[in-house]
Amino acid sequence: xTTLRNVGALVEKEWRHxxxxxxxxxxxxxxxxxxxxxxxxxxxxxxxYSLRAGMSEMGGGPxxxxxxxxxxxVLHNMAVVALFITPMLTMRLFAEEKRQGTMELLExxxxxxxQIIAGxxxxxxxLYLLMIVSGLVNFAxxxxxxxxxxxxxxxxxxxxxxxxxxxxxxxxxxxxxxLTRNQIVAGTLTFGLLLGIWILGWMDDPSAGPVAKAFAYLxxxxxxxxxxxGVIDLKDLVFYxxxxxxxxxxxxxxxxxxxxxx
Amino acid sequence: MIEVExxxxxxxxxTAVDGISFRVHKGEILGFxxxxxxxxxxxxxxLTCYLPPTDGTARVxxxxxxxxxxxxxxxxxxxxxxxxxxPDMDVGAFLDFCAKIKGVPAKGRKAKxxxxxxxxxxxxxxxxxxxxLSKGYRQRVGLAQAILHNPDVLILDEPTAGLDxxxxxxxxxxxxxxxxxxxxxLSTHILPEVSMTCGRVVIINKGRVVAExxxxxxxxxxxGAATVRLEVKGAEEGLETFLSGVAGVKSVRQLRAGVYxxxxxxxxxxxxxxxxxxxxxxxxxxxxxxxxxxxxxxxxHLTTTDLTDGPPAATPPPPATAEGVPQ
Numbered sequence: 001x002t003t004l005r006n007v008g009a010l011v012e013k014e015w016r017h018x019x020x021x022x023x024x025x026x027x028x029x030x031x032x033x034x035x036x037x038x039x040x041x042x043x044x045x046x047x048x049y050s051l052r053a054g055m056s057e058m059g060g061g062p063x064x065x066x067x068x069x070x071x072x073x074v075l076h077n078m079a080v081v082a083l084f085i086t087p088m089l090t091m092r093l094f095a096e097e098k099r100q101g102t103m104e105l106l107e108x109x110x111x112x113x114x115q116i117i118a119g120x121x122x123x124x125x126x127l128y129l130l131m132i133v134s135g136l137v138n139f140a141x142x143x144x145x146x147x148x149x150x151x152x153x154x155x156x157x158x159x160x161x162x163x164x165x166x167x168x169x170x171x172x173x174x175x176x177x178x179l180t181r182n183q184i185v186a187g188t189l190t191f192g193l194l195l196g197i198w199i200l201g202w203m204d205d206p207s208a209g210p211v212a213k214a215f216a217y218l219x220x221x222x223x224x225x226x227x228x229x230g231v232i233d234l235k236d237l238v239f240y241x242x243x244x245x246x247x248x249x250x251x252x253x254x255x256x257x258x259x260x261x262x
Numbered sequence: 263m264i265e266v267e268x269x270x271x272x273x274x275x276x277t278a279v280d281g282i283s284f285r286v287h288k289g290e291i292l293g294f295x296x297x298x299x300x301x302x303x304x305x306x307x308x309l310t311c312y313l314p315p316t317d318g319t320a321r322v323x324x325x326x327x328x329x330x331x332x333x334x335x336x337x338x339x340x341x342x343x344x345x346x347x348x349p350d351m352d353v354g355a356f357l358d359f360c361a362k363i364k365g366v367p368a369k370g371r372k373a374k375x376x377x378x379x380x381x382x383x384x385x386x387x388x389x390x391x392x393x394x395l396s397k398g399y400r401q402r403v404g405l406a407q408a409i410l411h412n413p414d415v416l417i418l419d420e421p422t423a424g425l426d427x428x429x430x431x432x433x434x435x436x437x438x439x440x441x442x443x444x445x446x447x448l449s450t451h452i453l454p455e456v457s458m459t460c461g462r463v464v465i466i467n468k469g470r471v472v473a474e475x476x477x478x479x480x481x482x483x484x485x486g487a488a489t490v491r492l493e494v495k496g497a498e499e500g501l502e503t504f505l506s507g508v509a510g511v512k513s514v515r516q517l518r519a520g521v522y523x524x525x526x527x528x529x530x531x532x533x534x535x536x537x538x539x540x541x542x543x544x545x546x547x548x549x550x551x552x553x554x555x556x557x558x559x560x561x562x563h564l565t566t567t568d569l570t571d572g573p574p575a576a577t578p579p580p581p582a583t584a585e586g587v588p589q
Contacts, residue, residue: 002365004364005365006363006365008362009359009362009363010363012359012362013351013359014347016348016350016351016355016359017348017350017351020350020351021350060480064467083327100346100347100348100349101342101344101346102347102348103346104307104312104340104342104346105342105346105360105407106363107311107312108311108312108335108338108340109335109360109363109364110335110336110363110364110365111335111363114333151525159472258315259312259314
């Protein structure tokens, strides 16, 4: 009960910072513009392809799926966009508190380190969720205009995938933010690490050896495929959740150890 | 209320706090006096569970700071040297956040915030962003944050730093008013400040307690009233009264058998007279030394000017005494 109240107060405080500064507006703006942009591009291509398919096969061929083409396509692109935007959300989480000396306020209040970390993590994830939801407005058009509306299940799992992968980015960014009092350092380092992890996924080709495969397994984006198709595979969920918990664990260790070294 | 036993804090090879011990009773206002870098802030940070001690124990309100930090934190209001504030929040929102994380129940939270703002006189800026406040207001918001949840123990690190003379007087009045109900520990390097607010003073220097007394006695010892320690062999009954009769002696205390502490009147060196008197009485004088000299040396490092005493314009900068030891 007190845990919930404490974490809630911290989430609220993080939102005050996000919306009291340009961060939230810039992030939401970039995200929705790119979401809309990708949506328009993918949609145009989809319309062109389905027209061509319809003419050559006289409508006999299998119909192109809105789910596979449009929704999954856009969500995939947005996962990469998230990789660029989430460092912006996480870089100040701890770095700023350390710089302005407010860590002292948090650490002398009856809060545990886990509560502080959870409050900051969920604060950032909540803003990220708001970004996702505001992008989804684009898809509402599909239900309104398409003759055969897309299935909602792959959309739901796709959104879940986007949320999970973004939460992994945030968890890692949160940890990096505990390491420094400089926001720029935290942001740049997070971005570099995320980019590295993204590139790991490229090692995943059929001819790759076991070592390359193992590294590729760590590539966060490679685990998106099944979820984007609407398949919930436990091993993907476990992968994402363990990644998140590991990031938060590192953040916790870092915060605790700094008290001893201070 | 606060029991500190042999507390030690080392930063790497540097010792910031070196085995200090003291006690603070319920309702007491204790002044923590010492030059910059003496270990005041470090001690306070340990008491508020911000830093773990390297050695020794500290108990606040019956709870060990290391074993049960959450219980201690619930009962302590802490105002660090630089008030920890979020510049992008307004005062009301900031105090609301502080009340929540300090576990003030939703019912009555508003009243408590209003009360704290009233006491620290920040009600008129409650809608102002903290980043736009002057230093004096920030300091008071920091104080409001500390007293918000009505804690048993208040730990204030230089609460009057950066305030103007009028605000200093107001803040001292406020702190005085907090004593009795709350136990207060406040640190300062301004000597007159403690005599105005505190019931008892602990002076620390280079991480050690060098004196612990009431402000009256301390100021007294400082006004050139030298204390002489006298060791006499074959001491007899009534020697105390005899020594009191020596010219220039103000008072005599017996520390243990044969050892006396003699306070001289201000500006008088009574050592020669004392020695003659003891020998004339047929006793052996085996030791005679000036006590309390180290105190004076320490006080040379203390800023003894007080803004509220004179014209505020003539403020000499505090002497640069911060050496090495991080706070």
